Amino acid sequence: MITRLGLFKKPSSFRLSQFQPRRFATQPQSKWLNKPPESVLFVKKRDDQVITTALKDIAQHVKRRYPNVALYQEREADALDGLQPWTASEQSPIDLIVTLGGDGTILHASSLFKTGPIPPVLSFSMGTLGFLLPFNVDTFPSAFDEVFTGKATILERMRIACTFHRQDGSEIEGCGEPGWQVMNEVTLHRGRSPHLNIIDAYVDGQHLTEAVSDGLILSTPTGSTAYSLSSGGPIVHPAVNALLLTPICPRSLSFRSLVLPGSSRITLKVSRTSRAPAEVSMDGQGVRVLQPGEFVSVEASPYPVPCVKRSADLHASRVDLEKRRTEMGERGLGDDWVRDINTLLQFNASFKNKHLATERV
Incomplete structure (x- = not known):
């Protein structure tokens, strides 16, 4: 062990705990989405009938389960009946943004709030890329339950x-x-x-x-x-x-x-x-x-994009999730980024001999 003066101290016995990584106050921490949203803005990829159909199903689900929530859709040609039209110039209060499409849909949602803060964003994968999309569209009922029951956490992405x-x-x-x-x-x-x-x-x-x-x-x-x-x-x-x-x-x-x-x-x-x-x-x-x-x-920017993350266990209580994070750190709740660089970018994937793979088949 080297002292501040650069001299060697006589080795002594150490406990394993002395070599455990320290936690610093600057370690990034996820934040909880505490307040249930009172208004939701839907932003979707345009001119896509599959996504339009999915939006109808999601909007109907939200209306049935959360009847007091105001639902908006970005003003466009194929806006759905029953959803109030919304434009960036109106600046109606929005508590949650729901995007359906690829990564470009989130970028578009960010551009709608390009001069100020942006509400939390709940993203569903329905496009060609999904690096910013933690939720599959088939899981939308459980995803909304997380948001409205206070189990959802957010990751603030820098702008x-x-x-x-x-x-x-x-x-x-x-x-x-x-x-x-x-x-x-x-x-x-x-x-x-x-x-x-x-x-x-x-x-x-x-x-x-x-x-x-x-x-x-x-x-x-x-x-x-x-x-x-x-x-x-x-x-x-x-x-x-x-x-x-x-x-x-x-x-x-x-x-x-x-x-x-x-x-x-x-x-x-x-x-x-x-x-x-x-x-x-x-x-x-x-x-x-x-x-x-x-x-x-x-x-x-002082206004990052708060992106809703997936929780590891939809049935766990918030107290249990906090305890798991304390004991295991961020790994205890999973990391969408780690999943994405492995599944989408094939991070450090080995080269495969296509000829040998064909022979085995």
Whole structure:
């Protein structure tokens, strides 16, 4: 054992308990969804008859079992009878968002509340991707029981707030306060230009690098399994408070993805020497074009996305669940993220010889 002075102490006998991992106050903890919702907003993938049919069944179930709950649906062409139309501009009070579709449906729900807090989100998998979708649509009765009986826990997924600025530093209007809220990533890319972008990246006002590339991705831990991952970025657990800066096809082979503190303020400025402007995309949606000298400033949003998690035992009491978490940590209640990287991303899966597999059949 080494003391603070760097000198060796004489070995002594230790108990096993001395080597047990310590728990720190900063360890992420799930939060309980305490208040039963009084209003529910349904957000679904559009122009999909299967999802529309599922929404009818879910809405009827909620009406029968929880008759005093107000039900809304995002205003669209195929809105269902009996559900009140809702638009982001109306800002009617919403206590719970229910999404039906793929991961893009949650991103769309987040965009409906891009300038302020967002209610808890209960997500059902009915799309092409399911990394953000802990519940299968067939389990909707038990999922709603969890929410309305106080057994549901939520994981707060970081969002980032973005503001755009002119060359003189003045803010470009129309971005909202405290800036646009983004769940996955902000991307600056060359778009249709044949020339590479030159983007200066700053961390808390200090110049980090001049990036000559097809673009830069600044993502949340949730977005680490999206565009950033396809560009060679790391996979980061959503409970980690961090920002990821990932280059897109950089000219320098030594430019690798960086994991930065979640408390950082990141500035991405299109260099005045850049031959191409930078198109800005947020969660896959084109937002604007930044000309040379203009920049976007990004920092963690005060309004994360509270996502409802699955509980390990629907029949266990809340006291039992709290006791299990105390004894076993987060592992005691399971981790949707661990399940997803194994089942959806095939994390660390071994290569298989297709020829040998065919012969065995």
